[in-house]
Amino acid sequence: MSDDAFIQDEGTTFPGKTYREELLSHVFSLQRDYLLQAMLTVHQAHVIMLEETGIIVTKEAAAMLQGLASIQQLEGSQFCYDPAFEDLFFLIDHKLAEEIGSDTAGNLHIGRSRNDLGVTMYRIVLRDHLLQLVTEIVRLKEALWMQAKKHVDTVMTAYTHTQPAQPTTFGHYVTAIYDVLERDLNRVKAAYHTVNSSPLGAAALATTSFPINRERTCALLGFEALVENSYDAIAGADYLVETATALQSLMINIGRWVQDFLCFVTRERGAITVADPYVQISSIMPQKRNPVSLEHARSLASGAVGAAQTVLQMIHNTPFGDIVDTEDDLQPYLYDSFSKATRVLRLLTAVIRTMTVNKATLANSAKEACITITELADILTANDHVPLRQAHAAASLVAKHCTMQKKELADLQVSEVNTLLSAYLPKGITAAQWETICSPAHFIFRRTVRGGPHPQEVERMLKTREEQHKHQQQWLQTEQQRLKTAAAVRQAAANRLVTP
Numbered sequence: 264m265s266d267d268a269f270i271q272d273e274g275t276t277f278p279g280k281t282y283r284e285e286l287l288s289h290v291f292s293l294q295r296d297y298l299l300q301a302m303l304t305v306h307q308a309h310v311i312m313l314e315e316t317g318i319i320v321t322k323e324a325a326a327m328l329q330g331l332a333s334i335q336q337l338e339g340s341q342f343c344y345d346p347a348f349e350d351l352f353f354l355i356d357h358k359l360a361e362e363i364g365s366d367t368a369g370n371l372h373i374g375r376s377r378n379d380l381g382v383t384m385y386r387i388v389l390r391d392h393l394l395q396l397v398t399e400i401v402r403l404k405e406a407l408w409m410q411a412k413k414h415v416d417t418v419m420t421a422y423t424h425t426q427p428a429q430p431t432t433f434g435h436y437v438t439a440i441y442d443v444l445e446r447d448l449n450r451v452k453a454a455y456h457t458v459n460s461s462p463l464g465a466a467a468l469a470t471t472s473f474p475i476n477r478e479r480t481c482a483l484l485g486f487e488a489l490v491e492n493s494y495d496a497i498a499g500a501d502y503l504v505e506t507a508t509a510l511q512s513l514m515i516n517i518g519r520w521v522q523d524f525l526c527f528v529t530r531e532r533g534a535i536t537v538a539d540p541y542v543q544i545s546s547i548m549p550q551k552r553n554p555v556s557l558e559h560a561r562s563l564a565s566g567a568v569g570a571a572q573t574v575l576q577m578i579h580n581t582p583f584g585d586i587v588d589t590e591d592d593l594q595p596y597l598y599d600s601f602s603k604a605t606r607v608l609r610l611l612t613a614v615i616r617t618m619t620v621n622k623a624t625l626a627n628s629a630k631e632a633c634i635t636i637t638e639l640a641d642i643l644t645a646n647d648h649v650p651l652r653q654a655h656a657a658a659s660l661v662a663k664h665c666t667m668q669k670k671e672l673a674d675l676q677v678s679e680v681n682t683l684l685s686a687y688l689p690k691g692i693t694a695a696q697w698e699t700i701c702s703p704a705h706f707i708f709r710r711t712v713r714g715g716p717h718p719q720e721v722e723r724m725l726k727t728r729e730e731q732h733k734h735q736q737q738w739l740q741t742e743q744q745r746l747k748t749a750a751a752v753r754q755a756a757a758n759r760l761v762t763p
Contacts, residue, residue, distance in 0.1 A: 298385075301384040302352070310371060315479060330368065393454060397735075434721045532624075
């Protein structure tokens with residue numbers, strides 16, 4: 264094809280054929296699916312403010328609101344990409360002009376720009392996504408709390424560097440997971456507070472000469488505060504960065520313990536049994552119980568991290584101002600990250616609520632690999648004043664002896680142990696002492712330090728977590744109600760103008 268023929272095919276005015284097909288049509292679909300309702304909501308609040316400040320007359324405001332209400336009722340099929348309109352913004356403009364006339368429709372944009380409109384819509388949509396994420400995190404936390412409560416005295420092996428380390432309880436372990444999730448919840452809430460600020464009224468970036476009331480639209484849209492500096496309102500992208508990093512932290516931290524759980528459910532370990540609705544049999548091996556729910560959760564978590572990382576990469580080294588890198592091309596990656604993260608949280612809530620913890624299996628494994636030997640060193644130092652390093656060397660000698668003899672600690676007779684200890688403690692230890700040293704339950708019972716695995720200490724921690732959980736639930740309910748109230752106030756204001 265010659266250059267002339269190519270130009271003829273592409274067209275000579277904006278937008279060219281390739282630009283329409285490869286960009287505008289895709290952007291339009293995403294805007295329609297994610298931003299349409301937010302756009303209409305912002306339009307409504309802006310009209311109310313324009314009328315209340317006397318910038319437009321009540322009759323004109325009523326016409327605008329009625330036109331917007333009519334558009335709100337249109338079927339989704341009415342919002343299809345049309346090359347005659349650059350994007351959803353201009354299509355809505357066109358439909359509103361058809362309803363109320365082009366002059367009145369045009370006045371809707373007094374004191375405003377596509378810049379502040381766009382950022383306001385993004386923040387509204389992300390705010391909703393973040394609140395939904397909080398909802399799912401709260402549900403998963405509750406599931407974890409319930410399992411921890413049931414297993415405060417379920418003895419298990421704790422691992423360091425993937426090797427058996429010391430005894431703890433399943434309740435202690437799950438409470439640790441709960442606490443990380445609590446911090447991630449607070450990170451998500453912090454992102455929510457950053458997102459939930461209104462940039463509306465910044466216009467292109469330098470506000471407007473019209474006497475608009477930014478505080479009023481802020482309240483009507485349910486925002487907590489203004490992004491006060493108008494340049495910041497348009498140029499700042501940290502609300503996107505904070506959202507993406509909160510998602511990453513949440514999914515990375517969850518992925519770590521999901522990996523643990525996938526080890527727990529192996530046939531060899533058998534520590535946890537995933538309920539039947541969340542396992543899959545093999546197409547050829549009928550004995551298989553594949554924990555696919557956990558596998559999918561791990562995979563989706565990685566996908567959510569990747570999508571969030573794309574957001575950060577797209578913002579990195581972009582100019583501090585209005586630019587497409589932080590707009591339509593970026594938003595789908597955040598939506599994808601939210602979608603995957605939400606699926607992970609829902610899957611794991613179902614698995615955690617229904618799984619079975621195999622207490623006997625965990626207790627038996629805690630008797631292996633000499634994991635209570637630290638207690639021997641502690642007793643030698645505390646009771647017999649053997650210097651700590653020497654006590655550690657003595658305990659190490661006993662552990663190595665067990666390994667060489669292919670025995671567990673409980674298999675050794677106290678006389679055999681005292682022979683090994685003779686260089687460090689000539690008088691030796693008693694049979695009763697050796698019995699307690701070999702006991703994982705006794706090991707745990709002696710660890711009453713704050714935050715440790717003693718059942719009473721875990722119970723105390725869970726009690727405080729229960730109160731934290733109530734506060735988080737209350738915050739969520741309060742915030743949801745606050746947004747509903749703002750919507751009701753906005754609609755009442757609109758109704759007052761439409762029906763005097």
